[in-house]
Amino acid sequence: DEEIRQGMASFGGVDRRFDFRLKTDRLVLLSDYAHHPAEIAQSVKSIRELYSDRKITAIFQPHLYTRTRDFYKDFADSLSLLDEVILTEIYPAREEPIPGVSSQLIYDNLRPGIEKYICPKKDLLNFLATKSFQVVIVLGAGDLDNYIPEIIKILH
Incomplete structure (x- = not known):
């Protein structure tokens, strides 16, 4: 019992699950x-509860060609809960590209009126430097988290 109490007292949470990386006024x-679309929807709903009066932007890197092919409409529905979406190219992990499957599928199915962009990962930092943001969430299981230190420098 004592070990569990100590563990709970020192547990800092799970990395990259609603992980605040910068929080200012x-x-x-x-x-x-x-x-996954259901995970994204839940994250967005939670952010929306916390910051209902602010513009919320997601930078999303789809993970896997097959998942994007199978769920692009669901991704678009979940991401359409946001005010603005920036899509990068698909993180392939272990997969080879599938002809006709790209972030464009998600982009084309986002709700009308949402601010939306497709930005190659190599251009992302320069693109972010041209815009202003209020609440930004970096979503996905790919390698975008590696960009967080540079994103902080650009946005801060």
């Missing part, structure tokens, strides 16, 4: 490993 930046 002007800007909030979170990182979340969410890479």
Whole structure:
């Protein structure tokens, strides 16, 4: 029992699950490993509860060509709960590209009126430097989390 109490007292949470990386009066930046439409929807709903009066932007890197092919409409529905979406190319992990499957599928199915962009990962930092943000969440199971330190420098 004592070991469990000590463990609970020192537990800092799970990395990349609604992980606040920057939190000021002007800007909030979170990182979340969410890479399935249901996970994304739940993260967005939670952010919306916390920051209902602010513009919420997601930077999303789809994970796997097969998942994108199978769930692109569901991804679009979940991401359409946001005010703004920036899509990067698919993180392939162990898969080879599938002809016709790209972030464009999600982009084309986002709700009308949402601010939306497709930005190659190599151009992401320069793109972010041209915009202003209030609440940003980096979503996905790929390698976008590696960009967080540079994103913080650009946005802060």
